[in-house]
Amino acid sequence: MSFKLVWQLSIRNILRHRRRNLMLFAAIAVAVTGVSSMNTLIRGMQYGMMDTAVENMTGHIKIHAPGYRDDPNIQKGFALDEDFEPPVPAEDMLGWAARIRIPAVIMSERETRGVQIVGVDPSAEAISFIGDVPIEGDGLESTDDGRILIGRELAIQLETEVGRRIVVITQGIDGRNREKGYRIVGTYDAEGTALEKMYVFTGLSSLQGLLDSEDVTEVSIRLVDEPKRLTFKQLLVGFFSELAVMDWLELEPMAAAMFIFADSVIYIWFALMMSALTFGLINTLITSVMERVKELGMVRALGMPKRMVLIQVVVESTIIMAVGVVIGLIGGYLVFLTIEDGINLGAFAEGMEMAGIASVLVPVLRWDDFILVAWLSLLLGILASLYPAWRAVKVQPLEAMRR
Amino acid sequence: MSNTVVKCEKVEKTYQKDSVPVYALRGVDFEVNAGDFVSLSGPSGSGKSTLLNVIGGLDRPDSGEVTVDGVALSGLSESELTELRLRKMGFVFQAYNLIPVLSAQENVEFILQLQGVPQAERRERAEAALESLGLADMSHRQPGELSGGQQQRVAIARSIVSNPVLLLADEPTANLDSGTTEDLLGLLRRLNEQENMTIVTATHDPIVMSYTKRQVHLRDGAIERDALAA
Ligand SMILES: Nc1ncnc2c1ncn2[C@@H]1O[C@H](COP(=O)(O)OP(=O)(O)OP(=O)(O)O)[C@@H](O)[C@H]1O
Ligand SMILES: [Mg+2]
Numbered sequence: 288m289s290f291k292l293v294w295q296l297s298i299r300n301i302l303r304h305r306r307r308n309l310m311l312f313a314a315i316a317v318a319v320t321g322v323s324s325m326n327t328l329i330r331g332m333q334y335g336m337m338d339t340a341v342e343n344m345t346g347h348i349k350i351h352a353p354g355y356r357d358d359p360n361i362q363k364g365f366a367l368d369e370d371f372e373p374p375v376p377a378e379d380m381l382g383w384a385a386r387i388r389i390p391a392v393i394m395s396e397r398e399t400r401g402v403q404i405v406g407v408d409p410s411a412e413a414i415s416f417i418g419d420v421p422i423e424g425d426g427l428e429s430t431d432d433g434r435i436l437i438g439r440e441l442a443i444q445l446e447t448e449v450g451r452r453i454v455v456i457t458q459g460i461d462g463r464n465r466e467k468g469y470r471i472v473g474t475y476d477a478e479g480t481a482l483e484k485m486y487v488f489t490g491l492s493s494l495q496g497l498l499d500s501e502d503v504t505e506v507s508i509r510l511v512d513e514p515k516r517l518t519f520k521q522l523l524v525g526f527f528s529e530l531a532v533m534d535w536l537e538l539e540p541m542a543a544a545m546f547i548f549a550d551s552v553i554y555i556w557f558a559l560m561m562s563a564l565t566f567g568l569i570n571t572l573i574t575s576v577m578e579r580v581k582e583l584g585m586v587r588a589l590g591m592p593k594r595m596v597l598i599q600v601v602v603e604s605t606i607i608m609a610v611g612v613v614i615g616l617i618g619g620y621l622v623f624l625t626i627e628d629g630i631n632l633g634a635f636a637e638g639m640e641m642a643g644i645a646s647v648l649v650p651v652l653r654w655d656d657f658i659l660v661a662w663l664s665l666l667l668g669i670l671a672s673l674y675p676a677w678r679a680v681k682v683q684p685l686e687a688m689r690r
Numbered sequence: 691m692s693n694t695v696v697k698c699e700k701v702e703k704t705y706q707k708d709s710v711p712v713y714a715l716r717g718v719d720f721e722v723n724a725g726d727f728v729s730l731s732g733p734s735g736s737g738k739s740t741l742l743n744v745i746g747g748l749d750r751p752d753s754g755e756v757t758v759d760g761v762a763l764s765g766l767s768e769s770e771l772t773e774l775r776l777r778k779m780g781f782v783f784q785a786y787n788l789i790p791v792l793s794a795q796e797n798v799e800f801i802l803q804l805q806g807v808p809q810a811e812r813r814e815r816a817e818a819a820l821e822s823l824g825l826a827d828m829s830h831r832q833p834g835e836l837s838g839g840q841q842q843r844v845a846i847a848r849s850i851v852s853n854p855v856l857l858l859a860d861e862p863t864a865n866l867d868s869g870t871t872e873d874l875l876g877l878l879r880r881l882n883e884q885e886n887m888t889i890v891t892a893t894h895d896p897i898v899m900s901y902t903k904r905q906v907h908l909r910d911g912a913i914e915r916d917a918l919a920a
Binding site: 292585590595 | 743746748749769772773774775776777779781783786787789790791792796800801803804806848
């Protein structure tokens with residue numbers, strides 16, 4: 288069978304109705320531009336949510352002692368070797384941090400609040416939000432730093448400020464309370480989020496000293512590529528056979544649910560936009576077949592096989608779709624370039640931060656999303672052509688020519 | 691000794707029109723030999739087109755057998771009939787002969803493309819066919835840029851380019867003026883005489899009959915007269 292002939296007939300038939308097909312190209316292109324640029328925003332929102340969840344002390348993968356999550360305290364800690372390094376290749380790891388994170392009560396002269404006290408090695412915390420938030424006063428200097436860094440919102444609630452002293456009560460390794468006075472080294476600004484009220488930071492060694500323990504309660508690992516988390520989780524499960532190894536989706540079920548929801552939104556959005564379009568395409572193809580009935584009857588009479596008639600209509604549809612999709616994807620890419628720096632959600636932002644969505648929405652372009660849109664559209668192009676193609680195949684030569 | 695290209699035996703075809711049977715062919719026995727140039731004439735509704743279509747494998751008789759070039763058509767599936775039309779027959783219809791989006795030359799090449807003839811040979815043969823019908827200058831025109839007579843000539847070029855065993859033409863001149871009709875018939879006669887092309891054409895037109903070697907007259911779905919020209 289001559290594919291060249293099929294191709295030639297398809298192209299010529301498309302060119303025969305320039306205006307009609309231009310409208311169709313435009314409609315497909317606009318829809319694909321809409322879908323693909325919207326996808327970059329949905330991805331941006333999704334990744335923003337993930338980053339927030341991951342930076343919120345979680346990391347991509349986290350290791351706890353079993354039972355820690357139900358009852359977090361230093362007795363549910365575990366020891367790390369002096370020279371411990373996670374068994375993840377350095378080039379795949381953005382960083383890792385060992386911490387103690389346990390509940391504590393914090394008191395100023397005026398107020399008392401429940402918080403989580405986190406003992407950190409400040410040099411390792413580039414992987415969490417505390418590594419890059421603005422700080423009023425100073426940050427912690429080392430793992431031996433015996434001062435405390437608290438959230439701005441918490442400082443307001445405690446009616447205290449940088450340089451003043453507060454008292455922390457928490458449980459030691461023996462189950463008894465420890466109490467320690469701290470000087471506030473600085474207050475951090477996490478854009479008014481709940482984090483500011485939840486976490487207070489001090490040096491890890493210093494906190495271990497207070498608790499009379501050499502243990503940590505968690506190791507958090509941040510990867511370069513989020514999708515590789517499953518591979519490395521496997522690896523870590525083998526390495527820490529006694530401990531619980533979890534990824535961020537397990538640790539942050541809300542964020543995980545939103546993350547998965549965003550994936551389906553992309554498909555739903557695609558389905559909505561493209562199905563409307565597909566009816567337009569089907570309609571155009573039927574029109575194009577119906578007005579060619581005499582011609583189709585004639586070529587069938589001359590000896591053109593049915594399957595070639597069928598393929599010709601399918602190819603015609605696919606070409607129309609492909610042209611529209613290519614223009615649309617270029618459009619989507621251009622839209623992405625113009626909003627690449629992010630869209631300021633401004634007034635909406637206040638409410639949305641609660642859901643872990645940043646106030647500036649930075650679109651994320653994933654080529655596999657573009658490729659998916661392209662393939663699904665072409666598939667739709669083929670599906671849309673099946674009915675019109677069947678109509679074309681059904682044409683009886685004599686009947687058609689007698690009309 | 692002439693070998694038989696078409697053989698119709700007791701061919702019957704009945705149509706239902708508003709549940710009234712219309713007898714289009716009533717037991718037609720008919721043979722065409724290689725090198726024949728036959729006109730089928732008769733009043734409107736006498737069955738000329740039906741007979742041509744049955745011979746061309748475009749329609750199936752209700753009973754009887756049609757054999758073309760030794761092949762019994764009743765034994766063929768629809769796709770085998772399509773293949774047979776492509777390989778063995780040339781068709782010229784009254785109208786809508788050409789694909790409007792292809793040039794004259796591409797229309798002629800179309801058949802060869804369907805047959806899978808390689809491009810270089812295709813081009814050569816199409817050019818030769820157009821040339822022999824005096825269409826060399828028109829080969830790049832679209833059908834819409836050709837007169838009715840020129841379009842019919844392109845259709846003839848297309849129908850002979852594949853060297854069919856049989857050329858079937860249903861009222862090929864019905865839309866043409868008498869001058870153009872005579873031109874076209876001259877071409878057909880030349881094809882018949884020089885290339886020994888077997889041609890069967892249905893017509894109303896006495897001019898056409900005067901050009902053919904053999905005139906078959908139909909009436910009410912039966913052959914009334916079958917005469918060789920003097
Ligand atoms: N598809 C059909 N359905 C019903 N009746 C048909 C059909 N095709 C042909 N007929 C009838 O069969 C008879 C023969 O028709 P046919 O077309 O063969 O005649 P014809 O000799 O070619 O006539 P014309 O000179 O008008 O072309 C006519 O009565 C016609 O009405
Ligand atoms: Mg007729």
